[in-house]
Amino acid sequence: MVRRVPFFHVDAFTSDLFAGNPAVVVPLEAWMPEARMRQMAAEHNVSETAFLVPEGPGQWHLRWFTPTTEVAICGHATLAAAFVLATEQGEPGPFRFRTLSGMLGVAREGERFVLDFPANPPRRLGGSQPGLAAALGAVPREVWKARDWICVFDSPETVRALFPDHGRIAALAGAETPAGPARVIATARGDDGMHDIVSRYFAAVVGIPEDPVTGAAHLQLLPLWAEKLGRNTLVCHQASVRGGTLWCTLAGDRVQIGGHAVLYARGEALLSDQA
Known part of the structure; x- marks a missing residue:
C-alpha cells in the first residue's frame, strides 16, 4: 500500500525564488517512524526538512532534520513551517511550536513572519x-x-x-x-x-x-x-x-527574527508501508 504524504518546498528569508534558504515542510497528522523522516530529509537534500504534527489550536510539535542529522533548533525551517500553515492551510496564527529547544513562537506581521527565539550570547x-x-x-x-x-x-x-x-x-x-x-x-x-x-x-x-x-x-x-x-x-x-x-x-533574553518566504513547489511523497 502506498501512502501519499504532501510536502511543500519553501525559500525562506527571501521574497524571491531561488534565493534565501530552501526548506521542505511536511505537515503530518501523526508521527511516522524517525527512520523514515531521516530518509525523506536525505532525499530532499536541503538544509532542513521540517516535520510537524498538530497538538491543539495554534500549536504543533515541530522537528527538523538536515540531510544527515536531527537538529535542536532551526530558524528558516520554522519560518517556512509557519508560512505553509498560514498560506497553504489557512491557519490564522500566531503559531506555537514545541521543539527540542522548548516552545517557539511565530507571529505574522503583514507579509513578514517574525520568530521569537531564545538569545544565545557568546x-x-x-x-x-x-x-x-x-x-x-x-x-x-x-x-x-x-x-x-x-x-x-x-x-x-x-x-x-x-x-x-x-x-x-x-x-x-x-x-x-x-x-x-x-x-x-x-x-x-x-x-x-x-x-x-x-x-x-x-x-x-x-x-x-x-x-x-x-x-x-x-x-x-x-x-x-x-x-x-x-x-x-x-x-x-x-x-x-x-x-x-x-x-x-x-x-x-529573546531574539525576534523577521523574514519573508516564497513557495517554490507543492508535491507528494509516495511512501510504501513495507519500505
Whole structure:
C-alpha cells in the first residue's frame, strides 16, 4: 500500500525564488517512524526538512532534520513551517511550536513572519585560535563562542571572499559543545547603508558545508552586535551565494527574527508501508 504524504518546498528569508534558504515542510497528522523522516530529509537534500504534527489550536510539535542529522533548533525551517500553515492551510496564527529547544513562537506581521527565539550570547575567547584561521583562510580580528564559533572580521569584503576548507572546519568543530557539534560563523559590520551586519555560516559537521541563511546564527550574533553597535534592532544580511535578509531585534533574553518566504513547489511523497 502506498501512502501519499504532501510536502511543500519553501525559500525562506527571501521574497524571491531561488534565493534565501530552501526548506521542505511536511505537515503530518501523526508521527511516522524517525527512520523514515531521516530518509525523506536525505532525499530532499536541503538544509532542513521540517516535520510537524498538530497538538491543539495554534500549536504543533515541530522537528527538523538536515540531510544527515536531527537538529535542536532551526530558524528558516520554522519560518517556512509557519508560512505553509498560514498560506497553504489557512491557519490564522500566531503559531506555537514545541521543539527540542522548548516552545517557539511565530507571529505574522503583514507579509513578514517574525520568530521569537531564545538569545544565545557568546563569550569572547583569548588567543589567536590558529585552527580557525587555517580553516577559514583568513585571520579574524576577534573570536567569540556561544553554541558556534563566531569569527569577527574587519570588513564584509573579507567575509564574502572567504574560501574555507570545509574538512578542517568539520574537524575543529567536532565534539565541541553539550548542544552538539559546533559550526563556524564569519561576520563583519555592514557598509552598504542597507545592512548593519553581514555573515556567512559553515556547518559541514552536520552535512551543510555552507548554510544559505541561518536564523540560529543570529541568536548568537544579535547579542554580540547589539552591544558593539549600541542598537537592539539590526538589519542583517547573510552573504551566501543565495543570500537573504533578516530583520532582527534583541528583546531581553529573546531574539525576534523577521523574514519573508516564497513557495517554490507543492508535491507528494509516495511512501510504501513495507519500505
